[in-house]
Amino acid sequence: MTQQQGALMGFVHRRRRGAELFLLVLALAVGVGAYAAVGLGVQGEVPAGIVGYGGWLAALIVAAHIVVRIVAPYADPVLLPVVAALNGLGLAVIHRLDLAYENIPDKQHDFAQQQLTWMSLGVVLFILTLIVLRDHRTLQRFTYTAGLGAILLLLLPLLPGLGTTVNGARIWISLGPFSFQPGEVAKVLLVVAFAGYLVVHRDALALAGRRLLFIDLPRGRDLGPILAMWLVSLGVLVFQRDLGSSLLFFGLFLVMLYVATERPGWLLVGSLLFAAGAFLGYLQFSHVRTRVDIWLDPMRYFDDTPGSGQLVESMFGMGWGGLVGRGFGGGQPQRIPYAESDFIIGAIGEELGLTGVIAVVLLYGIIVERALRAALVCRDGFGKLLAVGLGSVFALQVFVVIGGVTRLIPLTGLTTPFLSYGGSSLVANWVIVALLLRISDQARRPVPALDGDDADVETTQVIKL
Amino acid sequence: MNKPIRTISVFCLVLFLALMANATYLQYVQAGELNDNPRNRRIIEAAYSRERGAILVGRETIAESRPVDDRYKFQRVYTQPFKYAPITGAFTYFTQTGLERSQNSVLSGDDERLFVTQLVDLAGNASPKGGSVQLTIDPAAQTAAWEGLQALGAGTEGAVVAIEPSTGKILAMASSPSYDPNLLASHDFAAVIEEQKRLEADEREPLVNRAIRTTLPPGSTFKLVTAAAAIENGLYTTADAMVPGGASYQLPESDSVIDNGGRDCGTRRIPFTQALENSCNTSFLAIADELGAEKMHAQAEAFGFNSVYLDDLPLQAESRYPAGMDRPQTALSGIGQFEVAATPLQMAMVAAGIANGGIVMKPYLVDEVTSPELDVLDKTEPRELSKAVEPATAAELTRMMVNTVNEGTATNAQIPGIAVAGKTGTAESAEDRPPYAWFVAFAPALDPEVAVAVLVEASANPQPEIGGNLLGAPIAKSVMEAVLR
Numbered sequence: 012m013t014q015q016q017g018a019l020m021g022f023v024h025r026r027r028r029g030a031e032l033f034l035l036v037l038a039l040a041v042g043v044g045a046y047a048a049v050g051l052g053v054q055g056e057v058p059a060g061i062v063g064y065g066g067w068l069a070a071l072i073v074a075a076h077i078v079v080r081i082v083a084p085y086a087d088p089v090l091l092p093v094v095a096a097l098n099g100l101g102l103a104v105i106h107r108l109d110l111a112y113e114n115i116p117d118k119q120h121d122f123a124q125q126q127l128t129w130m131s132l133g134v135v136l137f138i139l140t141l142i143v144l145r146d147h148r149t150l151q152r153f154t155y156t157a158g159l160g161a162i163l164l165l166l167l168p169l170l171p172g173l174g175t176t177v178n179g180a181r182i183w184i185s186l187g188p189f190s191f192q193p194g195e196v197a198k199v200l201l202v203v204a205f206a207g208y209l210v211v212h213r214d215a216l217a218l219a220g221r222r223l224l225f226i227d228l229p230r231g232r233d234l235g236p237i238l239a240m241w242l243v244s245l246g247v248l249v250f251q252r253d254l255g256s257s258l259l260f261f262g263l264f265l266v267m268l269y270v271a272t273e274r275p276g277w278l279l280v281g282s283l284l285f286a287a288g289a290f291l292g293y294l295q296f297s298h299v300r301t302r303v304d305i306w307l308d309p310m311r312y313f314d315d316t317p318g319s320g321q322l323v324e325s326m327f328g329m330g331w332g333g334l335v336g337r338g339f340g341g342g343q344p345q346r347i348p349y350a351e352s353d354f355i356i357g358a359i360g361e362e363l364g365l366t367g368v369i370a371v372v373l374l375y376g377i378i379v380e381r382a383l384r385a386a387l388v389c390r391d392g393f394g395k396l397l398a399v400g401l402g403s404v405f406a407l408q409v410f411v412v413i414g415g416v417t418r419l420i421p422l423t424g425l426t427t428p429f430l431s432y433g434g435s436s437l438v439a440n441w442v443i444v445a446l447l448l449r450i451s452d453q454a455r456r457p458v459p460a461l462d463g464d465d466a467d468v469e470t471t472q473v474i475k476l
Numbered sequence: 477m478n479k480p481i482r483t484i485s486v487f488c489l490v491l492f493l494a495l496m497a498n499a500t501y502l503q504y505v506q507a508g509e510l511n512d513n514p515r516n517r518r519i520i521e522a523a524y525s526r527e528r529g530a531i532l533v534g535r536e537t538i539a540e541s542r543p544v545d546d547r548y549k550f551q552r553v554y555t556q557p558f559k560y561a562p563i564t565g566a567f568t569y570f571t572q573t574g575l576e577r578s579q580n581s582v583l584s585g586d587d588e589r590l591f592v593t594q595l596v597d598l599a600g601n602a603s604p605k606g607g608s609v610q611l612t613i614d615p616a617a618q619t620a621a622w623e624g625l626q627a628l629g630a631g632t633e634g635a636v637v638a639i640e641p642s643t644g645k646i647l648a649m650a651s652s653p654s655y656d657p658n659l660l661a662s663h664d665f666a667a668v669i670e671e672q673k674r675l676e677a678d679e680r681e682p683l684v685n686r687a688i689r690t691t692l693p694p695g696s697t698f699k700l701v702t703a704a705a706a707i708e709n710g711l712y713t714t715a716d717a718m719v720p721g722g723a724s725y726q727l728p729e730s731d732s733v734i735d736n737g738g739r740d741c742g743t744r745r746i747p748f749t750q751a752l753e754n755s756c757n758t759s760f761l762a763i764a765d766e767l768g769a770e771k772m773h774a775q776a777e778a779f780g781f782n783s784v785y786l787d788d789l790p791l792q793a794e795s796r797y798p799a800g801m802d803r804p805q806t807a808l809s810g811i812g813q814f815e816v817a818a819t820p821l822q823m824a825m826v827a828a829g830i831a832n833g834g835i836v837m838k839p840y841l842v843d844e845v846t847s848p849e850l851d852v853l854d855k856t857e858p859r860e861l862s863k864a865v866e867p868a869t870a871a872e873l874t875r876m877m878v879n880t881v882n883e884g885t886a887t888n889a890q891i892p893g894i895a896v897a898g899k900t901g902t903a904e905s906a907e908d909r910p911p912y913a914w915f916v917a918f919a920p921a922l923d924p925e926v927a928v929a930v931l932v933e934a935s936a937n938p939q940p941e942i943g944g945n946l947l948g949a950p951i952a953k954s955v956m957e958a959v960l961r
Contacts, residue, residue, distance in 0.1 A: 270480040330510030331518050365503040376492045383485045406488040419498040
């Protein structure tokens, strides 16, 4: 235990890098074990490439760990292993779906290979983020740049010739052979922009205003940004027909606004706006109405187009999986359209059962919990807001997509972080984790007694004890 | 900012708890309902590609799953398709009928009695195997029943049911015309749909198991129930008692007059046994009228009318004896007319009840449920369904039925050296339809081993007089001989 002399708090976080390494070994066991189980279950043998695959996965994880050890020694030790486990599990499930897709004529079946490439890119960006960004507060300088970038990225798919419409949603851009979902990156930039904006304007937003019926309502002129964000969300909904992202962006903004101002009044205003937007969307847009109708009575629209076939197949699969699942190869997850992306939870529920689904939800819960914990212990407002924003994005996205697939709420298209096939999402989420690690490293690092290099100071202090 | 962060934490906790609760609901609470959904192809395909248990008759396998080299892995094969189709039903990709349906949990391996097998399969990571079902059917009797119906011509519409009176075991159950379940169990689904359509469009209804689903007025065979009610209620207590006779009967409160089709029924009073031997309408109309609607109704229900008692096959039709009939209706019901309607199974149970000293046993088809290794997991115990009459009543009825075979209208059922008890029936259902024939019998009369009911609705070789004795008795005889041999 390192105890800092003269520190205001009598408590200093330990680095816990050894614990991280141990957990990473477990995470690797999940990823490689699942991959082996897929081979055993579907093909009846351990896949021939398991050594190469496992080695590559291990190399990525170890590289990430070493970088964390060097540049963010006080970072949260749980985040990286949880993310590695989820990513490894996702790869195995996608590989399992590939094996099923091989039997379907003209069906693409190299998703896992691509996903591994994207994961590698994600880890590289994770490492770069940690190395380049030595202090998260640097990001505060780019508040408006990030905001502008986010809006530009959101607009990109609407450009003719660049944007492509997939399943009714215009959220993709394609450049030659690559396709990309700019919304995923915009998500990260938006959190940075919000955090930067709110940390500066929080006093004005929080203190001015009048009180009405026990609730402090904000000033009219301060409503500007929230209204602007509401319009952006509606714009995403209207022009890109992307219900999920629309919900995500607005929810994110609301949470961050509330945290920055500490005023529940914003939540009230936001909720009213959300209700109004949702109601308008329901009245105005047939695709929104379809989703709600399907949610209320999925069996009725089974044979329709657009119908509930995907959702119902997923529910059938999850029901069939039951408590412990059918085991890899024992189910028919290929019956669910897009099982490798939005509906990967359906595939997990079918073959790994309720146990697998709960485990995945708990892993997500841990990520969110660690993010919010980093926000709590973080010493600067910008860091707090950034961590809360990133954590909330995660929580909301997981809730919206898993809730949609399991028919808790109407289905809206979003990827399941780290599990779903999809390069943009995976890369963006790895960057999010890098940012969270950076914030937690800053937050958990002992307060420097002197201005010097933190690590050195600490070492000397340990010797003094 | 820490307070709102804590609030957000609680909010996130609620979100995740909701997700977990909902997943639990979906995968645990709602799972059964989802699995039962007819749109759920997973369940259907899984069941379809399973090694289903066999259906056995004696030592013969009449339905089994044979490994094939396609995606469904096993093909259901019916070795004697037409003869057993009404019992086995068909295991198709789309649905199951007959025993394939009623015994599905055993055959598919899901039944809780197969728990040990399931554990072993689970531990050995083997695909689950279904248990087998051993039927009560006597293959010789079934063959006699089926071939007897076929002997009347390939288009014969009719059914035969044979029961072991002391237990309720169904020894034979044939229905004609029949169908080939192999064509419905095929993996060529387009052909299956084609065949299904063809069978459903066929006016002779080959898919209907007439033995348990066709209800028709039992005609003169119902006189046994009327006679039973008369003796049981002390109206006429022996075979020698003098009952009303005569050449014609004026239906009470009606203009209708009914005669005996030229059979000798005396003038005023005749012995009870003569009334049954010659199937005297006048006598039984009068007896039913004297007994009244309530006693007739009670006696019919004591034999199993107005109830469902066969658990082993789906879709058993209820035989009907209406309550609250007026006098002319009650009189007509005494000769099995008006709205009285019975299945061949029901009439076999009337015969079996009399044969078994008045006790009607609950009929059953599934004798044993066995594991895939043929270890017996469950054996059906015979159960009493109802007490129809006193043993003395049954004895008097038996006496009269033996006389009917020896000297009366049922002579074609005689078996040399064995006393046979029987009763014919011939009835007209509608003007434009040929009359149909009933025959019920049991043998040996004093120690009955088999009771049988035969219904011939329409024969491919129409005869001027389609009578129970002419068409039904020979089939009943050969079925009884097959059992007794």
